[in-house]
Amino acid sequence: MSRLDWASLPHGFEYGVSHAVLYREGEGVAWNGLINVDEGASGTQNLDTYFDGRRLVILQEIGDFEARVQAFTYPDELEDPGIQRFGLSYRTAHNAGDRIHIVYNALFKPPDARWATVGATPTPSIFAWDLQATAINIPGARPSSRLIIDTAETTPELVNLVEGWLYGTPDAEPRLPAPEEFVDLFEAATTLRITQNGDGTYTATGPDHIVQLHDDGSFTIAAPTLQYLDVGKFVVDSF
Numbered sequence: 001m002s003r004l005d006w007a008s009l010p011h012g013f014e015y016g017v018s019h020a021v022l023y024r025e026g027e028g029v030a031w032n033g034l035i036n037v038d039e040g041a042s043g044t045q046n047l048d049t050y051f052d053g054r055r056l057v058i059l060q061e062i063g064d065f066e067a068r069v070q071a072f073t074y075p076d077e078l079e080d081p082g083i084q085r086f087g088l089s090y091r092t093a094h095n096a097g098d099r100i101h102i103v104y105n106a107l108f109k110p111p112d113a114r115w116a117t118v119g120a121t122p123t124p125s126i127f128a129w130d131l132q133a134t135a136i137n138i139p140g141a142r143p144s145s146r147l148i149i150d151t152a153e154t155t156p157e158l159v160n161l162v163e164g165w166l167y168g169t170p171d172a173e174p175r176l177p178a179p180e181e182f183v184d185l186f187e188a189a190t191t192l193r194i195t196q197n198g199d200g201t202y203t204a205t206g207p208d209h210i211v212q213l214h215d216d217g218s219f220t221i222a223a224p225t226l227q228y229l230d231v232g233k234f235v236v237d238s239f
Contacts, residue, residue, distance in 0.1 A: 012095025019100075021166060021174060022075050023087030028166065028174030033073035035126065037090060037101075040066045065103065065145045067131040072124050078108060087176035088131075089166050097152035100162065102176070104145050105134040139183045147182060155209070158189055192221070 020031035077086075088103040111127040133145035151159050162185075168174035192206040204211050204221055212220040227235045 014092050014094045014099070016093045017090050018093075019089070019091040019167070021089045022077060023089070023174075023176035024077050024084065026087070026175050028087075028089075028168070028176060029075045029077060031071070031075055033071045034090065035070040035072065038068040038070075040068075064135055065133040067103075067133075069108070069129045069131055071127055074111070074127060078111075078129075083107065085134075089176070094152070097150065100149040100151065100166070102147040102149070102166075102182075103131075103133055104136050104176070104179075106145070107132050107134075136179065138179045147179060149182075155189065155207075158185065161185060 017034060017037055020034040021028045022031050023029075084107075086106045086108060088101075088106050090101050091098045092101065093099075109130040109132075111129045113125060113127050115125060116123070135143035135145045138144050138147070149159075149162060154162075162182075164172065165177050165181075166174060189207050192204065192210050195203045195205070197203060204219070206221075210222055212222070214220070221234075229235060
């Protein structure tokens with residue numbers, strides 16, 4: 001038995017919003033002047049089950065993603081007439097890194113704006129939009145309209161690839177990838193594959209942090225599905 005130790009737990013909090021990008025038809029433009037994104041969900045409710053007047057089960061039904069977005073300025077694309085669906089990405093920070101928020105199928109209601117007389121100190125006007133998003137299919141998960149990538153739990157190489165997609169590179173325009181592209185990218189970078197060669201040998205393939213080949217010809221497989229049996233013997237499953 002041991003006593004709880006709060007001092008040893010990681011400390012930190014999430015703060016700020018930056019690197020906002022608006023995507024129309026998959027192509028991205030920078031959004032300067034974003035102040036905040038107040039996240040929420042529509043239709044969230046508790047579904048309670050009662051028997052003989054006693055509550056037995058509490059189930060929570062999660063609604064679709066909604067947000068209140070405020071900014072000093074905004075991209076011209078939001079002024080185009082007609083009902084359009086946009087993509088949106090932005091970053092928040094925490095003590096270990098950033099979280100990249102990616103929103104699909106977002107509908108921005110016409111903005112609220114407040115104009116006031118000019119005083120001794122001019123105050124910039126703030127625009128505000130109510131955002132509603134429609135869920136889309138996510139491979140291997142329930143439909144959703146948002147993905148979140150935690151850079152603290154991701155290799156720098158993957159972060160660079162994701163940033164290249166979302167923010168652009170010298171050779172490619174910024175764009176909003178489909179969820180399938182993110183799933184394929186992360187599976188390729190974190191998946192161990194064991195292939196039977198048909199001659200009594202096997203080939204292990206995977207990212208460097210899982211399969212490591214040493215200079216002396218030996219190798220190391222660091223995977224949660226590996227079970228050590230004896231010297232030179234182990235059982236490992238592909239995952």
